Structure formats: structure tokens, C-alpha cells
Amino acid sequence: MRTILRILLVAALCSTGTAQAVLNIEITEGMEGALPVAVVPFAWTGATPLPHDVAAVVSADLARSGRFAPLALDRLPARPTQTAQVDYAAWRSTGAESLVIGRVRPREGGGFMVEFQLLDVPRSQQLLGYSIPATANQLRRVAHQISDIIYEKLTGERGAFDTNISYVTEERGADGKRTYRLAVADSDAYNEQIILTSAQPIMSPAWSPDGRRLAYVSFEEGRSGVYVQEVASGKREKVASYQGINSAPAWSPDGRHLALTLSRDGNPEVYVLELASSRLTRVTENWAIDTEPAWSPDGRALVFTSDRGGRPQIYRLSMSGGMPAGAPERLTFEGAYNARARYSPDGRRLALLTGEGNRFRIGVMDIETGNLRVLTESRLDESPSFSPNGAMIIYATEIRGRGVLEAVAADGRAHQRLGLSRGDVREPAWSPYFK
């Protein structure tokens, strides 16, 4: 089965006064096994249109997860907004297992109250209902929270829609000048906020485990340096600017160490920087390019990319107290080129970039079995990053000459493009749950 569902949302961006942006959400494949649901547009009684269509955001979230197949709006048999209006027999005929209805109403003293119910269609009963207050700015965020509530109720697993992503954009002006930006946005790439603008490249954003800081690479001094910036305040410091390459920062799960790549000794090697003391420990030693470290969720291993075997492959190094314990072991054997691995939150899988010939795609490897599953079908994919619940992966790809972000269910079931308009978009990093 191959279903193409296209939802075009035209949304006036929130109070910042940003011009209208078009988000084209395209779900192109793999709806098989997804639970049919219906999300009815929420009632709104106010005089002026709402800044965001809450139900549309919820519907797009659920579809993106690959776990749900929301009915297209033109297939809804009715548009109830209260439980009393629901004719369950009519909904059973659509095949929808669950039904979401809701209302947004103005709140005294400003803002809104968003109310919704999740209904079980076969059993003709309410599963849950909530009222959530929101300001105009918070409406999209509330929509993501509703998605998380529904997701958790129906799957038994925690949702990750109300989280953030960070990514890098590059824009070329008419004069050929390039502008690089480091952005933070909602998990669906909306509500973009720029936290760094530079005329020189920016690379490799990495969230701290508490979600409050981002480490990244900036070439603002004409060469690479690693910086750590507080997301809320914008306060930042340079943590590595040695001779040669300073790049690929990766936070340890306890937030106390930063693994990174330095070539100060002649070629790229992985180091661990203890942030409090600025103490550096070199953890790889090889003539090869050793880079792209990532910590296992328990902090007891680092994976990294190395071409010590001739081509880039993924290796794992056991760690103990920020120090290597033993020699690196090679993890990837399938495919000519495997790089930039990221652990799943449960530590059992790696999302990585896998290349064969001229095709570079996103794969997920089971660490235990070594079995590699390719999730994407395009040719220039890169930078996979797991959602904090491990259910989805966001990555960058190139479409018609432009870098865009896409999300895919970690089992490969659904792809969704997160195509906000401006410039080349790349290197998405999904935030942890905000602590």
C-alpha cells in the first residue's frame, strides 16, 4: 500500500511579525500498519482567525510518527466539536479507530483555552480529555503537547513532539555573500529562532543532556572552533580552538564531558574535554581520520567514524570515567561507507549515514546483531538524529538542489518533509526532553 497524503498548511507565524510561511507536509510512503485516526478541526468562536490551526498541527505530528494515519479532511463524515455531537456509527464506517475533537475559546484576561477529547470509536467512549491554557505564542506548543498526550495514550510510549530541534541554514545573497545561521525550532521546524548568525560556516550543533546548551563548530575566526552556548540567554564560550581542526562536539550523558575532534597532533583524533577543568584526554591514536564521536546513553562507550580500515566505518570504544578502556572495535561491516553514528535513546541501535556508490542514505543498525536497515531512498542524505523517545529520526537531504529536513519513523514507516522556506537547511539535531 502506498498512500500519498498531502496537507498544505498556510500559517501566519506567531506574534514576532514574521511574514507568512508555507509548510508543505508531504507524507510519501509507508502508511501500512499505521493506526487510522481522525482529527477534526477544532471549533473556534473568536472574531479573528486563530494564529495556528491546532488540529492540523496535531494531525501532522501524528502522521509524521508513522504510527498513525490521519484521515484526510475531505473524508471526515462530520465535523463534531463536542462529544455529544459524535455519531460513532458514522465514524466506524471510516475505519478510524480513534477520534480527536476539540475547541479553542478566548480566555478571560487574554489568551486561549484549548479543550480536546480523545475518543475510542469501536467502543464509543472517551479515552481522555484536557483543557490547556495558552497564549497566542503558545498555541503550536500546546498542539504538540496534545499530540504527545494522544501518542502516549494510544501507543503506551512517551511522545516527543513537544521538543526542539536545532539546525544550520545557509543563505546566499544576490551579491553571492553567504550567511550561516544556527537555529532552534519546534520539532516540526516551526517557531524558528536564530541563535547565531555568521558570514562563516557553522557546523555540528549538539544539545547538552539537559537541553539548555548547544555545542557547535563555528569558523567565525577564519578556522574551526568549538563553542558552547546557552540557548535561553545566548551567552557562550569558546571551548576549543587549537591548531588544526576543532569540531564534532558530543556531550557525555552526565553533561560534564564533551567528546570532540581535534587535529592539533597532526591528524583528526577524538578527545574528551572535561568542561569544569578544561582537561583534555586523547582517546584515539591512529593515522586515520577519527571523528564524529557519540556517547552511548549509559556513558560507557563512544562510537566514532574512522577510515583506519581504508574507508569510513563506525568503531566503538569502551569508556570508564572519561578515559578509554580497551581498544576500539569495528561495528559496521555492511556497506562501503558508514559514518556519523548516533545512539538511539535505549542504546541498542545506531542511526548512521550509509553510502554505496553515489548514494548516501540513512540507516539504522542493531548493535547487537549488526543488522543494518536503510530507511531512506534519496541520494544525498546526512546527519541523522533520534527523537528523545527513539521513535523517529530527523535528517537532512537534498531536494531539487536545496538542503531540506525530513523526519522518518525509526522503523522506516513514514517520511515527512519539514520544508520551511529559507536557504539550505542542514544538520538537524533533536533535543532531549527538556529537564
Added chain:
Amino acid sequence: MKKLMAILVLLSGVGLFAGCAQQQTTPTEPTEAPGAAAEQAPGAEAAGAETERGFAGSPLEDPQSPLSKRVFYFPFDSSEVSAEDRNIVAEHAKFLAANPNASVVIEGHADERGSREYNLGLGERRAQAIERLMLLQGMAKGQQQVISFGEERPAAQGHDESAWRLNRRVELIYSGV
């Protein structure tokens, strides 16, 4: 490079000045080329001749010199310098040895395929391959600086081999000449 530009400006200034001076002495022929005018006025000869050559005295600016080639290309995921490029790199090393005040930034780049951080390493490896050859051929240690930009600064914008082959490169950027 700045100094070189200064020389060029100076030389063209001399040429202009010579032309102006000539115009003053021969007001009836204002459209005359400086070179032709110089033949009539011995004091302006040198300036006229140099302007016509259009060459500022640095072999870096001579299109006939091997030193005019300052970009070297590489195969995919490789830092191997071609035999032809090795000869040119050797000329650059000799030039730097002969011009101890000159310095060079060796910039390494990669095409967009593969991971960005690996490509940063690959760009550095390419730049270091050129650097090593230059050090072997007499460039003094300290005259050079290696910087990798990986795939972050492509020379060509496309997404196929026609662009990729132009982006897998090392560029030499001189200063102090």
C-alpha cells in the same frame, strides 16, 4: 598579495602619469597611446614598456608560470596528488624557499558526499598532502598554514560530479608577496 596589488597600482599610476605628462608636452595629440608617446619622450619610455607587459614582477601573476596554478583537484575520498600537480607544487615550494617573507594558507576542501565532519578531516588530509610535498621541496616550516573547510565552502554549487570534481580541492592562498 596586498603588496603585489600596491605595486600594480603604483605601476599603472606611473603609466598614467607618463601619459599625462606627455599630453602636456604634446597638447595637439591628446588621444595618443602612452607607449607611442613614450617613444617621442625618452623620460617616459620605461613606464610605457612596463605597462604594456602587464606583468608586475611576481611569477605568481604570470599566467605562463606554473605558479599561476594554485588549485589542485582530487579523486573522491582521496588525498593523492597527481603526478602533474606534484611538479607544480614543487615550483610553489621553490618560490616560497626563495621568498622567505612570503607565506601561504593551504586550504583543503571536499565535495558534499558523505558526512560533514569526516569531510572536514578529508579536506585537512588533502591540504596536508600538499603541505608535505612543499616542505620536502624546500618551503620553510612556518611559511604555511593548513586550514580545512571540509564541504562547507564549495567552489561550484551543483549536486553532481561536474560540481563535485571542482570542490574536491586544495587552494593555495599567498600573502606577503
